Amino acid sequence: MEDNKPIHEQLTPVDPNTLPQTPKPAVQQPAQQPPQPQKTNHVFSNIDLNQDNQSAFNIKVIGIGGAGCNVINHIAATHPNIVDAATIYALNTDLCSLKLMKNVPNLFLLNKEELKGYGSGCNPEIGKQAVIHDAAAIKAELTGTDMLFIIAGLGKGAGSGGAPELAQIAKELGILTVAIVNMPAVACEGNIIYNNAFNGLQSLIAYADSVSTISNEKIISNNKNISFYDAYHLANEEIADIIEDILNIIFKPSVMNIDFADLKTFFKMNKFFRSNRLMIESSNLNQVRIREAIANRIKNSFSDVNITDCQHAIVNISLSKDTPTTILADINKSFVEITKNEKLTMVTGINYNDEKKIDISYLISGKNYSSNFDNAFEATSGATDKWAEPTIKVEPVVDSGSNEYDNLMKDVEEAARPTEDILAQNKDDKTDIG
Ligand SMILES: Nc1nc2c(ncn2[C@@H]2O[C@H](COP(=O)(O)OP(=O)(O)OP(=O)(O)O)[C@@H](O)[C@H]2O)c(=O)[nH]1
Ligand SMILES: [Mg+2]
Incomplete structure (x- = not known):
């Protein structure tokens, strides 16, 4: 009997196609996702690292008057870093001075029509x-400039009278304006030149x-x-170095970076500054050695800006990779001791070099300038740990209320022919100056 078959034999095989189909669960469609960024190519950046320096910042260096032009000529010949980073100009009333320029692309003869390239005859006016x-x-040329350096020798006509006017134009255009000027030696050039320089400086610091x-x-x-040539060469070199150090801060990236904004704050807050660079061997470093090196550099620099009690320093340091971190505190302490201001703010930039040396370039603020530099930087008892109070001298060498001053001014008027006379005379002169 069929029924006696074991159960499993009673079952007839079933064609799976004949079985009712269980509905398959609907395949879950993924929710609409926003397009995924492609990881490989995506960058979040809005800068072009290939952009050249000149187009990142518009920086100009103008030399005005004979000394200013000489510095520009020196820069063109010996400071390619400045020429790469900034546009250089020589401006003068004196055509002969401009003819001496080599490789200075921008030469501008001031008031060519009336002065005819004859110069300003020691007359600042x-x-x-x-x-x-x-x-x-000038305004059209300077428009769009971020930073302007004005370089001049004060004491005669074009520089003393023209540099403050340039600064005024730059101020009106909102340009960060820094002037580096040569002050004359009274012993060599006399009181008239010194007074012109003093008045020029007073006008310059206004703008x-x-x-x-x-x-x-x-x-x-x-x-x-020192020879005359070497003295001026040293001065020109010191001015060029100051510009180059400032441009380095703007353009050279550092691991601990000082930037254009730091410089802007520094220059906006401080009417006077001095700047130098120095190098210290990195072996056997200690605070005394560092302070001696900085103090000596300040003492030997040609600036006569008085830094006692100054508020700010910007210090750019390139050091070997094994330099201990204590170096920063040592440098800071050195500047505090030299300036005698415990509240000195020091903004520091750091980079590395592969040599056993520490390069320091600093900008240090000054409240004033002191023509009496011997007193200002005379160390007491042969050491540089104590500094004599400087004699601040921002006044004409002759007291402006005195008879001596009146006589001096008469001399000045006689020595420098009145502007109108020169202009009138030049008007009649038909010399073609090209
Ligand atoms: N360091 C340096 N100082 C200079 C140089 N030439 C002149 N000086 C100084 O700068 C002062 C001004 O001289 P100049 O720049 O020649 O005068 P200027 O502005 O051209 O004036 P004018 O010739 O009257 O138009 C002088 O009294 C000197 O003390 C120079 O080549 N280098
Ligand atoms: Mg001149």
Whole structure:
């Protein structure tokens, strides 16, 4: 009997196609996702690292007057880093001075129409009027500039009168303006030149954000028997180095970076500054050695800006990779001791070098300038740990209320022919100056 078959044999095989189909669960469609970024190519960046420096910042260096032009000529010949980073200009009322320029692309003869390239005859008023005459062209050229360096020797016409006018134009355009000027040696050039320089400096500090003075007198007394050529060469080199160090801060990235904004704050807050660079061997470093090195560099620099009690320092340091971290505190302590200001703010930039040395370039603020540099930086008892109070001297060498001053001013008026006379005379002169 069929029924006696074991159960499993009673079952007839079933064709699976005949079985009713259980509905398959609907395949879950993924929710609509926003397109996924492609990890491999995506970058979040809005800068172009290949952009050249000049287009990142618009920086100009203008030399005005004979000394200013000489510095620009020196920069063109010896400081390619400055030429790469900034546009350089030589401006003068004196055509002969401009003819001496080599590889300075921008040469501008001030008030060419009326002065005819004859110069300003030691008369600052002529220098001033020459810039005013060409103010529209200068303004157009300076528009869009981020930072302007004005370089001049103060004491005669074009520089003393023209540099403050340039600074005024730059100020109106909102340009960060830094002037580096040579002050004359009274012993070599006399009181008239010194008074012109003093008045020029007073006008300049009214408009420029910050000014550094380089003293020709200090160069001469620091280097007895130096030749005239070498003295001016040293001054020109010191000015070029200051510009190069500032441009390095703007353009050279560091691991601990100081930037354009730090510089802007520094220059906006401080009417005077001085700047130098120095190198210290990195072996056997200690705070005394560091302070001695910085103090000596300050003492030997040609600036006569008084830094006692100053508020700010910007210090850019390149050090070997094994330099201990204590170096920063040592440098800070050194500046505090030298300036005698415990509240000194030091903004520091750090980079590395592969040599056993520490390169330091610093900008240090000054409240004033002191023509009496010997007193200002005379160390007491032969050591540089104590500093004598400087004699601050921001006044004409002759007291402005005295008879001596009145006589001096008469001399000045006689020595410097009045502007109108020169302009009138030049008007009749038909010399073609090209
Ligand atoms: N360091 C340095 N200082 C200079 C140089 N030439 C002149 N000086 C100084 O700068 C002062 C001004 O001189 P100049 O720049 O020649 O005068 P200027 O502005 O051209 O004036 P004018 O010739 O009257 O238009 C002088 O009294 C010197 O003390 C130079 O080549 N280098
Ligand atoms: Mg001149």
